[in-house]
Amino acid sequence: MIKIATWNVNSIKARLSNVLAWLQEASPDILLLQELKTLEENFPRLEIEALGYNVEVLGQKSYNGVAILSKGTIEDVVAGLPGNEEDPQARYLEAQTLGLRVASIYLPNGNPLGTEKFTYKIEWMDHLRARARTLLAGEEAVVLGGDYNVIPSDDDVFEPARFVDDALCQPESRQRFRSILYLGYTEAFRALDSTPHVYSYWDYQAGAWQRNNGVRIDHLLLSPQAADRLQVCRIDKGPRGKEKASDHTPVWCELTP
């Protein structure tokens, strides 16, 4: 079985001990990280390599940043979203590892509405869809994992009314997320579990974690060749309850070899 996970860590340096602990306890074959908030040269590579992982990083000072950790060799790396090369933000890293094509994705948040931030999000999603379509043509097992900053449906948010003016729930955001699924991708969690109100993010403020006021925005999208191998997909709430937790928690799935 190949276990692949995605986790927005909200600073790899602030989260290093939590990440090392989770790698040891969950032992994913591949971990896709987002929101590193640091440059490549400051990524804690040695500590992670010491646990048996190869590391590929696309960093940025203070903001964004994505990485791929794998127990296998990492090859054929694509840094940045093809077709969007002039984008200065470190939000996309793709590579070949353990027989899979994988990408670590940190999709723009897009708030507030009516600003260039929302336009940037929507345009970024159009570029992602184009890349997703190109990857399908390879007829490979592809896993596009990350923080999509999209709440797919009202079943994926604790109180939909509070999010009507939020970029994560806008029809334009949801439509583009669905349009990637319509290409032929399967969202791993929902393919196996129709339970409503299961979340992957809880705000730090206002006791959101204790009240279970969360949203499900971290997703694993599988090409048909990967979806046919999907056995299980879970959200591990453990890390969110720890000291010095990220506001996101890992989502993982297992594929037959």
Next chain:
DNA sequence: ATGACTCGCAACGCGAGA
């Protein structure tokens, strides 16, 4: 309740996150 919390920065409060 224009709130709340956590992060990086070169700060000694601010912008960003979602």
